[in-house]
Amino acid sequence: MTEYVYRFGGGVSEGGQDKNLLGGKGANLDGMAGIGLPVPPGFTISTAMCTRYYEEGERFPDELRPQVTLGLHHIETVTGKKFGNPADPLLVSVRSGARVSMPGMMDTVLNLGLNDATVEGLAAVSNDARFAWDSYRRFVQMYADVVLGLDHGSFEEALDVAKEDRGYTLDTELEADDLRALVAEYKSLVEKLWGKPFPQDVHDQLWGAVGAVFGSWQSERAKVYRRINSIPGDWGTAVNVQAMVFGNMGETSATGVAFTRNPSTGERAYYGEFLINAQGEDVVAGIRTPQYLTKSAREAARAKPASMEEALPETYTELARVFDLLETHYRDMQDIEFTVQQGKLWMLQTRSGKRTAKAALKIAVDMAEEGLITRDEAVARVDPSALDQLLHPTLDPAAIRDVIVTGLPASPGAASGAAVFDSATAENRAALGEPVILIRTETSPEDISGMHAAKGILTARGGMTSHAAVVARGMGRPCVSGAGGLSIDAKARTAKAGGRTINEGDLITIDGSSGEVMAGHVATVQPELAGDFATLMVWADGVRRMRVRANAETPEDARVAREFGAEGIGLCRTEHMFFDAARISAVREMILAENEAGRRVALAKLLPEQRKDFAELFEVMAGLPVTIRLLDPPLHEFLPHEDAEFETVAAAAGVPIETLKRRAAELHEFNPMLGHRGCRLGVTFPEIYEMQARAIFEAALMLDVAPVPEIMIPLVATKRELELMKAVVDKAAEAVFAEAGRRIEYLVGTMIELPRAALRAGEIAEAAQFFSFGTNDLTQTTLGVSRDDAARFLGAYVDQGIYARDPFVSIDVEGVGELVQLAADRGRATRPDIKLGICGEHGGDPSSIAFCEQVGLDYVSASPYRVPIARLAAAQSALAAKV
Template sequence: MNLVNSDPAVRYVYRFGGGVSDGKAGDKNLLGGKGANLAEMASIGLPVPPGFTISTEMCARYYAEGERFPDSLRQEVADGVAHIEKVTGKRFGDAADPLLVSVRSGARVSMPGMMDTVLNLGLNDETVEGLAATSGDPRFAWDSYRRFIQMYADVVLGLEHGAFEEALEIAKEDKGVHLDTELEAGDWQALVSRYKELVEELWEKPFPQDVHEQLWGAIGAVFGSWQSERARVYRRLNSIPGDWGTAVNVQAMVFGNMGDTSATGVAFTRDPSTGERAYYGEYLINAQGEDVVAGIRTPQYLTKGARERAAAKAPSMEEALPDVYAELARVFDTLENHYREMQDIEFTVERGKLWMLQTRSGKRTAKAALKIAVDMAREGLISEEEAVLRVDPAALDQLLHPTLDPQAERKVIAKGLPASPGAASGKAVFDADTAERMAGHDESVILVRIETSPEDIHGMHAAKGILTARGGMTSHAAVVARGMGRPCVSGAGGLSIDYKAKRMRVAGQEIAEGDVITIDGATGEVMLGEVATVQPELVGDFGILMEWADRARRLKVRANAETPADCRTAREFGAEGIGLCRTEHMFFDAERITNVRRMILADKEAGRRAALAKLLPAQRDDFTEIFRVMAGLPVTIRLLDPPLHEFLPHSEEEFAEVARAVGETAEGLKQRVSELHEFNPMLGHRGCRLGITYPEIYEMQARAIFEAAVAVAKDSGEAPIPEVMVPLVGTKAELAIIRQLIDRTAKAVFEEQGRSVDYLVGTMIELPRAALRAGSIAEEAEFFSFGTNDFTQTTLGVSRDDAGRFLTEYVEKGIYARDPFVSIDEEGVGELIALAAERGRATVPGLKLGICGEHGGDPTSIAFCEKTGLDYVSASPYRVPIARLAAAQAALRKG
């Protein structure tokens, strides 16, 4: 234990249980989620083993002072232990009747499996004998001692856990048994001796026998696990601030491994996969909690109905322990009515007595989240507004993508448990590092493991789906996959996985790394090869919640789209217009690129106009189709933006093809390309600078836009609303010159066609200078659209394409709270947006404002847009529902 001096008036330890509750119930920032909920369960009379919580404030201090504890904490912890002793009637370290404790983490938000736990702490060579005597079960006592040594050696001493697992397997082989439960007291006693030998070999010191040394070692290790690699990865993936820290909960042990009237389990008050109002969970007779969540033993079903639906033989808890199950059901109802939320519960039964170890808001699939929110609103537990706030917008992504086509042919090779719904196809990989590496090269992978562990978190995130040979519906793989929105099939017992050979065998079929498989997390099926998919139908609970969300939100939601198919998808998902149509994407079409290159490589205006005349009909047709799909809605069309070099030929074949088309030599074209070369094209001859130097390009695009708009208005009777956007403007003069060109072209088209349509001209704000001069620029603009992708690059001086090399570390070190290319950098880019909005509207009070970068689909960025008073956000088509829900939540939270 490392101690430092501190002010004894500062409090870090808060007791709970036995009629005591020092902490303020619900104070998750101070006590962590687990500590706050333990205190609250105790305060409403539920059976909670007594204990104490060391606050999250100590976690921050522990790291700030070089992983050392203040000396005042010694007395506070001693008082906490005394509280547990008083309630239980046992003494910590007493050889005759020992008190044993668990030491667990507890952050503000649930981070399942990411941080460390130590169980059965307080056992040593003397107290194990006392536990054997008081329990009347030597086998239980020695089994608990071996569990403690194994867990302590891993979590606190940092020793390789494989050596201990190997010793256990050897012990079972020597005995000729397969299950841990088949070993007897003498076997466990012998294994304890072997474990202590391993500790001394690997740690070079004997296993600690002083129970207080054990306790302080475990407290330090649990605080230390906040900065473990897996915890940091999880925080990064889930946008959890690193300075929140974790609490540590020290609690009296209760034992689910004291015979056939003891058990442990994990349960949900509603089905976390479907949202059905039915108790859902698993338990194990004669086991400790880690056995359920780690997937070491295959658990049994909680309810008789679930067992019958699965055609399982092992009795459910409802059948095996009916009285305890009835009490547990009453606790479920109490907790759900108290918290007004679906609860995820851990419990233990010790010789027929029920104990509650934890409750928290349960992680669930998007489908379940929608159903639970809508059902609870209809049940009167929560309001419609609360229902809207309950669903994580990012989780909707699970619902917006295809599922397996029920009519498609499929070769089922294995079946496991349907642990997390959805379907995915990909190449089988057998370790997390390979999954992450292959996914980084845009390959779809399925992570296949015997069972997952917290160290696999990065591979689970990279994979399209997860398949495990062991584990139940509440195993690590299942819980984490549901939280991530990844399909998961767990407990596929027919799989034989060889990590070293990187292959698996099942049903006579051998599958090597790289072979494509498909998993269906809704049925538990594993299939060989890729299976066709169908588009989702967004009806029912989804439609109801989105209707409530749309009533609550103020921000409009548009889509970034430039093809008719994307526009149709966006409109189906509820887009209220197109916020960004990138015209350059139309130029890359194989049938057009030659004329685009002819235009660029022409050294005179006449040559450029000749090439542009050939592009005009195709560009007009593009806009016509888009306007038809989006009839009656605004469509913001960005004029050509990227540097011209992106369209130029690179290979010898391409040079030869263009040379033939334009009647020049390949060498002559190469010389022209060399003349167009730019050292930093991202800040070079692009955007409005093209329109200034080559006005004929923007003239052609404007003509295509207005001719298409007039044609659709004539055909449909419903005029489209084109919004012509000029990119990369930095000065009022640039926009004024190009606006004159656009207005002149519009007038010419309207006179030719004998009909006009309303339109707007505006600009994309993506340069710091444009934000600073927004008041002046607004004199020539009818709207601003903030192009946050390039705005972030130009403000931070960071290339998005290269930032991956260092941004992760910047986020981990707290330099940026989040990746600024995912969530708006509010202190930098955000301040410029707010400034531009204020100055622009000071000039033009009704100036329309929106954003059209990738940030338009990010809930945190959408909340910023609501706070700043923008009019709309624009996101990719599949993120439109996410943006609609996030906009509603932002409005409700703003009040």
């Protein structure tokens, strides 16, 4: 019989801390139990059961039931309580636990095991009727939402009415009789909305909750989160069933969330929040305003409510000891959930905490310098994609700020955008290219798509560890939470604060580092990538094998790339130079010419402009390699499309408008991506490539220290195409060298972006000195999918497991990747010293970079702002290759 259930706590630790089997939460509960920390006893149903649950049509196999019974018996033995016993009931929590943290994406049920009989027993044994009925109220509400799928708002409304009727503000003001009446109303709501009474059999409750937690793995919000964070859908989640401990048993009880270091800054200081007389969801849901963990944090925030350090000093001291023990044991900053039940500390969870990029860098560097981890481990610890948070402008401290309201600085960074009040609007407006700020009273897991689409998030409620804060930090989005002065009217689509109104569409700016919300757009400044960033990059550069270049064709982009550590240009797209307003008329004149002589007249006008372009790039790159792709797009892209444009161009070119329209019609293509473009232009109009080659060589000879230009012929499918174009380049080179009286070295190669080119790479390498894999087009031509149109359906393809990730974001290793590997092998077989690189968007994707390391490419080329990401990813790939 397959083992699906693994016990922990009470001196037992059965799972071996295997995250693949137990999920992250289960593995760490097992680990904490193993080192003797106070962990409530429980058991984990493994991730393998999640897979089987769906294979069996969302049913549990008979062999699981006796294993769960043994798991319950373990909890009963350790606690001395009996599940369903009306005199002294055992209550349990049922929580999810995927291999990697997915905060708020899946479901949890607390206080399970309460019914009309056991609530009386809980009241008697605890000598606290209010606590018992409050726990029952919470359970009915949570079970109705999570397991029965009933409208959460109906129960919230009933709670609000109960408080209003009694003149109360806080849930904690409700007394035992109030809560008893509220439970009765909740049960009536269940029967009305569900059509059946609330389940009283505790075993039915348990199996319902376990099924709901497994079921939440396939919830829409979980699918979106997995897609955003590249988490495979076949991993599944584990389910953890654990004895309840109660933070809502009076003033000596509490619940909290804490980090062993500051997750926003990386500072080595305890960071967190807690609530007295509360349960865990109260902290993260923003229902009550949490209190600070430490006295220093409270004083820095000028907050009045006592910190845990002040209110529960002995428990805080024990908690601090546990913090240090866990950080030393796991050798990483920990995110911890804990409960204090009548003065007794219980550890409910630990995991490697999500952190901002700034914090990740500081923690990694600090831990290496503290000797807790090695420098190589520090390099491996930082998520390369997270560096994107550091590589963009922040608010100019000297800029005028029209502050509307201030909240908590929940996730650093700054963003400006149009105010929107729901996730659907955020997605729709962002899809049109408009930056938006999502404003919510508090976010929920259903907001995940809108949060991802938004440039920043603003909430009126919630603390530094609320759903909005945690998810925003993980996404790298600026977030201001707990802006208590903000009153949001979601129906009217407005927010008010201090007598001012924010209407939907109004431009606002949020600063996730200060908590300020400002009217209008605030100026920004460029980041300074020094300190911990520079230190880690030096360590990364010391271990990586692949070089990192940039995709750039302007001096500005080239300078940014150099500042970010680029070691040359891997792709200069010359067509971008042709679109410049000062030279587009000459380009159009060339296209409109009826013969070669006419084209050469127009090209002569473009030559000095191209020469200037290349000279500026060579100067910025200061002797580093520069790969220049000759003209690639079809000519019709340079012609006008609207009547008004035709009139303007015809007048400027001095030709009849009918002639211009006729020429545009002649150049029209039904499928231009596969049409008259790339080397096909060079074959039919070789004078274009001749002019570009001459401009490159003349520019190179203008410098005292000549570069080594790498001239790339695009869209080659055959060796003969490359031979013809290489001959054009070589002829231009010889002419320029003869005129200048000196020579320079140069390379001629091609972009491998067609399946045929990959297959025939061995013979193409006879003429090519380098290959640059253009994986944008190679993906399109291999999959038969248009990158521009794929967004309509690729999300569904990823959700249904057809592709693990969007193949235009992360390389399709099995298809496109096999062509890259084949071309590299065949190219090397012909020319062992052939230079191999990649210049598609995949060149800045860490997963794709790992693949490039496996293939043995010499370099990757990424957009300027992704160069540091590529440097770190290349280092991590080199380290992984050593293992």
